[in-house]
Amino acid sequence: MMQKTTKHFSPNTSSNKKLPPSFYLQDTIEVARQLLGKRLVHIFNGKKLSGVIVETEAYLGAQDPACHSFGYKKTPRTSVMFQPGGCAYVYFIYGMYHCLNVVSGPEGEPEAVLIRAIAPDPNEENYRQMIANRKMSFKKVAALHPKDLCGGPGKLAQAFAITRSLNGLSFQSPTLYIEEASSFADSDIVTSERIGISPYNEAAFWPLRFYVKGHPCISVT
DNA sequence: GTACTGATATGCT
DNA sequence: GCATATCAGTACC
Numbered sequence: 001m002m003q004k005t006t007k008h009f010s011p012n013t014s015s016n017k018k019l020p021p022s023f024y025l026q027d028t029i030e031v032a033r034q035l036l037g038k039r040l041v042h043i044f045n046g047k048k049l050s051g052v053i054v055e056t057e058a059y060l061g062a063q064d065p066a067c068h069s070f071g072y073k074k075t076p077r078t079s080v081m082f083q084p085g086g087c088a089y090v091y092f093i094y095g096m097y098h099c100l101n102v103v104s105g106p107e108g109e110p111e112a113v114l115i116r117a118i119a120p121d122p123n124e125e126n127y128r129q130m131i132a133n134r135k136m137s138f139k140k141v142a143a144l145h146p147k148d149l150c151g152g153p154g155k156l157a158q159a160f161a162i163t164r165s166l167n168g169l170s171f172q173s174p175t176l177y178i179e180e181a182s183s184f185a186d187s188d189i190v191t192s193e194r195i196g197i198s199p200y201n202e203a204a205f206w207p208l209r210f211y212v213k214g215h216p217c218i219s220v221t
Numbered sequence: 222g223t224a225c226t227g228a229t230a231t232g233c234t
Numbered sequence: 235g236c237a238t239a240t241c242a243g244t245a246c247c
Contacts, residue, residue: 057239066239068232077231094240095229101239114239137242154240196239 017180018172024085024104028111031085031104032058033210035113036189039121039181043174044161047129051150051160052181055117055211055218057194059101061110066194066203069110080168081110088176090157090167097154100162102171102178116195116209118150119217120159130159146216153219188213195220 019038024031033056041050059067061081068091069078080089081103089101089112101112120126130149131141135158140148150156157163171177190213197204211218 059239068239073232075232091239092230093238095231097240099239116239140242152240194239198238 018177019179021086021172024102024171025106026085026104028058028060028104028113029208031102032056032113032208033189035102035115035178036210036212037181037183039179040115040118040160041179042160042162042166042176044129048126049129049133049160050126051118051120051156053115053117053178054119054215055115055209057114057116057210058104058208059112059114060208061105061112064111064203064206066197066201066206067111072110074110078110081112082108083168085111086172087168087170088162088166090162090164092164093154098157098162098164099153100157100160100166114153115156116153117147117211117215117218118156118160119146119215120149133161134159147219151217151219184212 023034035053035056037052039050039052041048061067061069062072064070069081074082077091080087083103084107085104087103089103090098092098100115102115103112105111120130134149134155136148148155149159166176169176190211191207192209192211193205193207194209
């Protein structure tokens with residue numbers, strides 16, 4: 001169905017090793033860049049959902065007018081961002097979709113990285129589960145495009161069965177974690193403005209989005 | 222291919 | 235009431 005023979009489609013090389021807690025305590029921009037090429041895994045109802053992260057956005061907490069926690073704003077929704085880096089921040093948006101973020105930086109600095117696109121690991125069972133989770137129409141499944149499953153924050157949350165029940169869960173969890181996969185070369189990483197921020201927000205133009213150049217699964221080009 | 226619409230939780234005024 | 239870190243469906247060209 002959706003396999004194409006590009007260099008991006010065989011990222012399963014290095015050892016399967018969870019990223020250590022220290023990874024998430026780094027500078028948020030570093031975390032956002034370094035998450036590209038890492039594998040997200042969610043074990044859901046005994047089934048493994050997995051794929052390699054290919055697009056992220058950094059949200060710089062108190063200093064970032066586009067971040068939910070701008071000015072250290074603390075609400076029931078944003079409170080997990082104040083935790084030390086290494087847990088999930090999942091929020092519900094537009095009354096329909098969930099978005100998955102990786103909390104980053106030290107405790108008290110409410111920063112996070114939005115996961116915007118993932119390349120699903122290319123095995124039948126993984127595709128089957130994600131297609132089912134996405135509740136795709138027969139028509140869509142028949143003409144499946146690489147970015148249809150996980151090419152966008154709302155889509156990948158649905159494909160990975162990410163809901164608010166995972167909010168605050170550590171990425172050291174046995175059922176939700178991020179592991180080493182294969183890194184992309186620096187020359188393959190593109191930096192751009194973030195997506196979906198109102199142009200009246202000065203932070204809309206900050207270069208905080210990172211993605212793998214030319215990858216078929218990224219959300220917008 | 223682009224343009225518009227509707228779905229409606231959360232946090233703000 | 236209003237805006238928003240989105241997406242699918244529909245109507246056009």
